[in-house]
Amino acid sequence: MKRNLFTADHEQYRETVRAFMEREVVPHYEKWEADKFTPRDLYLKAAEQGIYGLSIPEEFGGSGETDYRYRVVVHEEVYRVHAMSLAVAFGLQDDIVLQYLLHLCTPEQKQRWLPRFATGEMIGAIGMTEPGAGSDLKGLRTTAVQDGDDWVLNGQKTFISCGISADLVIVAARTDPNGGSRSLSLFAVEAGMPGFERGRKLDKLGLASQDTSELYFDNVRVPANNVIGEIGRGMGHMMAHLPSERLGVYTGAVASAKAIFDVTRKYCSDRMAFGQPIADFQHVRFELAEIATEIDVAEAYLDKSVLAFNAGELTAVDAAKGKWWTSELQLRVIDRCLQLHGGYGFMNEYAVARAYKDARIQTIYGGTTAIMKEIIGRDLAGQR
Template sequence: MSGICGGPPELPIACRAPVRAMYPMSCPASWAIGPSGIYGLQIGEEYGGAGESDYRYRMVVCEEIARVHTLSFGLTVALQDDLVLHYLLDLTTDEQKRRWLPGFARGETIGALAMTEPGTGSDLRGIRTSARPDGDDWILNGQKTFISSGIMADLVIVAARTDPDAGSRGFSLMVVERDMPGFTRGRKLDKIGLPGQDTAELYFEEVRVPAANLLGSPGEGLPQLMSHLPRERLGVTATAIATSRAIFDLTRDYCFDRRAFGKPIGDLQHIRFELAEMATELDIAEAYVDRSVRAYNAGELTAVDAAKGKWFVSELQKRVIDRCLQLHGGYGYMTEYPVARAFVDTRIQTIYGGTTEIMKEIIGRDLAG
């Protein structure tokens, strides 16, 4: 079995990773849930998956992970199912599927998507990582940063410039596998949240990538990336609404258990108004998410509608968790309380997968025609 962790663990408990743990606890947890069948739900049965394309099943997984407050592990699952997997389902040959999908279905193979580079951010056309043809192979050179699961990934889908003169048609996607000569991992980046989920710098120096690891045809990379962004953003939206609801439910119970001035603080009008506002906002947001899921299932989720959900629900999550922390008082600032961990763990969701500002720009361009 491949993987940085060296084999299945005896006691895989993702939720007990220390707040500043360096070890990627999500990796052994991935192996633990593999036999449960919740990884790679859309993978066909012939490759060991459930063959279930209805995104509502993915939502159930997301909600249950949120309820046990294991957000680092939840992100690893989301990266697998909402990000990497769909490139492998949609863009691979039958031979590539046979190589890669069974490991994904079992939770043994961890994947990553390497787009972002130092200085490029959301500007995909600014990618400088390059690959030149050499016989039947490609020689890859460059650097990527902020790559989720970069340390423990067994395979990395890399966006590279393969024709410097072809403009937007000059990019390609190729799969770099663990232990390919010239592929090295930099440091595990020290984030303020999600300590059990690694984010890394990746380096490629004269990496020889077989032509058999190219996804699709040369020059199709940018359209491939753009076409898969709605699913990625739906995944962020689903995680945001599930986490917001879980923390709200926890806070509501806390407010009616915590006593001050001789009665539960939930009996105070101000507290009830705070809870009422959050409950209303969450119900409305859930209605939009449900509509987006139905649209995705029907093959009708547009980039604009995915952008609307991504920015609105992730920003709502930020507000809701901040208010929930306030209602916990000093306890909300203590890391043994889930609301404190969620406060830092969820902050990234208005940034990755496309910032709030980029989402609004996508929507604004559509409105302007």
């Protein structure tokens, strides 16, 4: 089925992204994975080429391009070279951190931070998850108490993507001890603030070169001009930006599934067994047919979601549907593709083995599959 999502401009941009990946990522990616770290200068190079940060307005050094189809192109090209750690890192900046800065920051805050994001000098992170609170944002225990013109922050965060390399962390903290829907607020904590410490770099199952860490806040004094959005509206701010985060997750899920399917289809054509390519066996053909069909169907929903997001019409419920379905599909596709590779699929030198480990987080972060179904179910119950 012909895909009609992209224009000639998007395809021209794809050539730029693909050349960047082949030049700056492919020769080095295995070393980054072994070292469990992505060098900071890659962000500088990527920003210079417009690989991320396109939505930053021109006045702050960006291009002001808000068409999400360009983000889809980046996802597809990063996953085409099987660099999921990098896809997650870039997605964190574009689909999450920058969305908060662009839509919630004051003009003065934008002037302080956006130019450095536009050049790749500043890396961001989101500090929401805590040891005892993941999907349950109401369970957050990090506190912020006002003291004069400052807010004093105390608490701990965990599983923070880019936590080691981040220069700015948007931290969710409780500002009303009595709880309720207006008990949370958002604060920009900057590297070097006294009392802000980074814990260990966490040893994960996958995404080796994408740093993830614990963060600690011990009486960190955050000036009032580092409040993001409005005090007491943190929960609403976070809920409003979940569709863009989840769209990023399922854009990557579909791109990953497609990339692994493509290498598997080639493998099945090349791999000989019993005197013929294994793709000539009916069982293998049926497996490939089922996978191809599922990816095409998921891609159709993704394309519809992208156009809805561009129009400002992608709802939290629709994003939840796409997130849980495609991330679960991604796991199924990669698992079946690994099986088709046989013993070679278990070898780390094969892309399918690395993808098997990297993709496992997809049904967990950004809201678990169970939470996505709860969001959808509550919406359906409310329609009765």
